[in-house]
Amino acid sequence: MNTIAERIYDYLKAFPPFNLLNREQLLAISQAVDVIYLEQDQYLFEIGQSVENHFYVVRDGAIGLFRANESLVDECDEGDIFGLRALLRQGVYKLNAKAIEESIVYSISSELLDTYITTNADASQFLMASFASNTRVKSADNEDFIDTLNRSTEYTYLQTADYSKNPITCTPNTTVKEAAHIMTGKHVGSIVIVDKAKPIGIITDKDLRTKIATGKYHIEDLVSSIMSSPVKTFPENITIAEAQIAMLKNKITHLCITKDGTNTSELTGILSEHDIIVLRENNASALIKEIKRSHSAKQLKAIRQRTEQLLQRYLEQNIPIDFVSRLISAINDAIAQRIITLELLQMPTPTTTRFAWLAIGSQGRQEQLLLTDQDNALVFEDVPKENHEQTKTYFLNLSKKINSALATVGFELCPAEMMGSNPKWCLSVSEWSQQFKRWITTPDQDNLMLCTIFFDYEHVYGDKDLVNQLSESIFNTIYAHDIFLTYLGRNALQNPPPLSFFRQFLVEDNGEHKDQFDIKARAMMPLVDAARLLILSHNIKSVNNTLGRYEKLAELEPQNKDIYQFCIESFKNLLRFRTEQGLATNDSGRFIDLESLNKGDRLRLKRSFKAVKSVQELIKTRFKLSQLL
Amino acid sequence: MNWFKQKSYPRFWDVYMSHFSKLQEQNPKAIRFVVFDTETTGLHIKNDRILSIGCIAIENLQIKVADQLECYLKQEQFNAETVKIHGLLKQGKLTKIEESEAMERFLAYIENAVLVAHHAAFDIAMINNALKRLNLPKLKNKVLDTGHLFQKTKLDTSKSHFSLDELSKRFHIPLHDRHTASGDAYITALLFLKLLSKLNTNSELTLRHLERPNNRVGLI
Structure with missing residues (x-):
């Protein structure tokens, strides 16, 4: 009889791969666990130290894995496993494991791993996949596209082979x-x-x-x-x-x-x-090649559907979500580019006027993994007054064709008409600049909302220079009206961290989604808004992606690095949750049924809210919003 | 005149005693600690009896779940009042053993480990009385008391007695299986590790240092 082992069993059984073992196997492991207590900042192992014959599971607290230069590679929370890779590789540790907060860690010997886990097909499959996800793809600012795709092959290698199950x-x-x-x-x-x-x-x-x-x-x-x-x-x-x-x-x-x-x-x-x-063949680079070779929206539709399968598989294999989102965005961009090229050929006359096609909102931030409404806009170069109407009509016609082709592929038309075919969002550079200026100088509720959508634009096709001109004018206007950032700050704090006083999730209390949790409005948007505000306040033009923005911020403000790293981790988790939910329920994944989450997911979700809280505190202080609110 | 002659003891006692021939190790990392707790019929050390003993070992400052002892004792004595606390019925489903066998197993398990308990004096006295009923001498092990160690941290000097519940709360230790001997032993073991790291500020902590009464004054 071993009451303590039973308790450890009860804890471990909630987490993979332990939940895949049978009771006897897991009890045998639980009985042989060593329990380690670590004070904050205490090291469990250090770089260069020879590898212990153990791997670790976090029981309480959080353990950070750090490189020699103190950069955080991974943060392990309750139920997370670490130290496995080192165990398989042997030799010396290549990372420091340090308690980020006071922690209790279970240490499990490698013999137990061999005996019970690697012999279990499901459990070892999980570990294999977790290796893939633990390899954080450290995103350099402008990671080469090809590089990303090469990596996709690498991940494909870790997948279980899909063999034919009915051998002849x-x-x-x-x-x-x-x-x-x-x-x-x-x-x-x-x-x-x-x-x-x-x-x-x-x-x-x-x-x-x-x-x-x-x-x-x-x-x-x-x-x-x-x-x-x-x-x-x-x-x-x-x-x-x-x-x-x-x-x-x-x-x-x-x-x-x-x-x-x-x-x-x-x-x-x-x-x-x-x-x-x-x-x-099914991997991303093959898809991109096919996109470039395709000749109709119908063909592209079939490719986009296969992309969905690829996405599902990547998620199942626990491939890092930032990597997945860059890949899907690359495919989406390639589809849009191909469509524009094809539609330009369909126009009765070619145009010599320079223009650019922009993705806006979540697509502009490259955070849209699921097929949703299209949000886009068009900007063309300034033309002499007498030619303006004619030019605008030309691009409106082009936009209409592009929008309807994108709809054929599966990106539904935006019900709010945030599309290039809307005369309001198909403008010349100076018209756009005037529009942004109006929004910035009269920041009422509607205009702030438009700013949050249109500030996150991403060049998809056409003349990059036009886009740079646009960015230039926005920053000049903001610089001249710095009170605007305060308004934007207030807007960013509209959604406080979604935990009530009793540390429960705040769920919708009425309507169609009663008792569901709105992951977009309550958890993701606060992080997106905060990142946009902070990056604008630094006058950074080029980074539109939320994860990229936080990475840049961590670099610009080393004193707040921890907070930003925390936001990155949280946003990745949220993005993954939302995408998985969307694929499972075949919708936007915005509303999550909390009952469907397991304990580990709930903990991870809850942790994300701590990130919302800390970054909002930072904004409150920086933009002196406590008096305003 | 045979009272000078050393009494003869059962073999298991001699084995137990043989573990004490070596000099006591002083570095906590090298010491095997056994954290233990007893559930009893009451708080009277002479009249009350041990119902269960839970022990867990600490080596290299890690709790060794595999190195543990948990036993339930057959006792004639029964106190309906304390059943509410420990939940041990006179005729429970648990396998119970005689007190003599429990002592034999306990001694064989602890060897020369440094014993740790919360308000250790009581648990030690209960064990010593059980040994006495078997005509055996008292325990020879060094003993540390987590209540006393907490006093040494000087984190809270408002009173001299803190319950295991109070300290667990203070150190954020979840109270699973409270009032089972093994559960309490495990909680005490976590508390012990936390206290050690609080006391271990100069990293040269020795057993001698831990044993020292906390209100000792004067020249050292």
Whole structure:
């Protein structure tokens, strides 16, 4: 009897991968845990120290993993695991693990890991995926597009290979001719010879070519005479990387998948080189190439649908959300660019007037992972007065075509008409500048709202110079009316942290979404608004993305680095929650049913609100808003 | 004149005693601590009896969940009043053992560990009385009291006696399984580690230092 182990069991069972183990397995682990107490700022391990034979789970508090230069790589909260990578790599620790707050950590020996976790297919799959997510993609400011895509291949490698689950088989006393008939009938290039469901050999197209067509064997011979035997077998959770290595090493093109990975257990599938090629075709760079080659909105629609599948898979594999969002944005941009190119060709006359197409709002911030309404605008260069009407009509027509093509792809028309085809949002550079000036100098509620949407614009197509001119004029106007930032600040604080006094979530108390939590308005927008305000106050023009803005802020204000890092982490979590919710419920993912969250998710969500709180406090002090509110 | 002759004790006692031949280690990191708690029929050290003992070890300042002892004792004595506190029924479902066997297991488990308990004097006295009933001498182990260690931190000098509940609250230790011997031992172990890190400001903390009464004055 071990009451303490039972308590540890109760705690661990809420978190993956422990929740994937059975009771006996988890109890055995719980019984052998060491409990470590760390004071704030105390180190659990340090860079260069040789790796302990343990990995760690946070019980209370938070452990930060830091590089030698003190930059935070990851923050582990209640239920989070760390120290695993080092355990597999051995050698010395490459990061510092330091308690960010007073913490209690469970230390679990690597033998237990081997005995109970890596032998469990689900649990080891989880760990594999968590490696991918722990590799934080540190975003340099202008990370090269190609670089991003190369990385996507890297992540694809960690995915479990998707093998065919209905392998075509025959018994050893089948003739080659019969086997060839089966293969032809099923349109496959290989057949596995099984004895009582266990794979004993394999015949591929190549065998038929080299052994039959050459006349070495007769087609009435038994398959057992020409099959390659024994076969190489692998477990069901084999990753693409492992599969490719196995194929290269053994110079084979087909792998047999069996229940426990040995050739004495039941055959459950077959993985061919072709399967791997298909899988890789589906990754992002392949999609972008296809976009560039496509000729109609219909074709693009099919590609966008496959993007959705890619997104789902990335989320399932716990790929870092900032990486995923950049990838999806890149695909969305490529689609818009392709559409504009195609529509320009459709125009009765080509234009020599310079113009640019802008994505605005969440699309401008590159934070829109799901297919939603399109929000965009168009800016064209100043033309002589007499040509203005004509030019504007031309671009309105172009915009209409673009908007309707985007709608065909799946980006619905914006009900509020925040689109380039709206005469209000299809303007010349000086008209846009005047408009922004009006909003900034008379910051009433409506104008502030428009600022929050249109300030986050991103150049998608056309002349970059026009966009720079626009940014220039906005910053000049703000500089001359610095009271505007105070108004924007007040606006940013409209949504306080969404926890009530009893540390409960504030949910909607009426309407269609009663008792659901509005993750967009209550958690994401406050962080987005805060980032915009702070970056504007620094006169930074080029960064539109919320995560990018916080990263820039952390660099500009080292004294507030912790707060901004915290915001980054929180925003990533929120973005992931919203996207997952959206994919699950097939909507914008804005409203979350709290009951559907597990304990770990709730904790993570709650933690995000602490970030909202700390950044709002900072804004309150900086813009001296406490008197105003 | 055979009262000079050393009494002969059962073998398990001799084994227990053999662990004390070495010099006491002073560095807390190198010491095996056993944090323990007893649930009893009441607070009278002579008349009341131990119902359960929960122990957990600390080595290298880490709580070793695998190194623990939990036993429930058969006792004739029964006090309906304290059942509300510890929840141990006279005829419970738990496997109970004789007091003599419990003592034998306890001694074999603790060896020469430094014992730690909250208000240790009571638990030590209860164990010593149980040993006495078996005609055995008192425990030889060094003992630390978490109540006393808290006094040494001088974090709160308003009173001299703080309950385990009060200190757990102060140090944010969640109160799981309060009033089971093992649960309390675990809570006390966490409290002990927290107190050590509070006291360990110069990183040269020794057992001797921890044992020193906190109100000691004069020349050292």
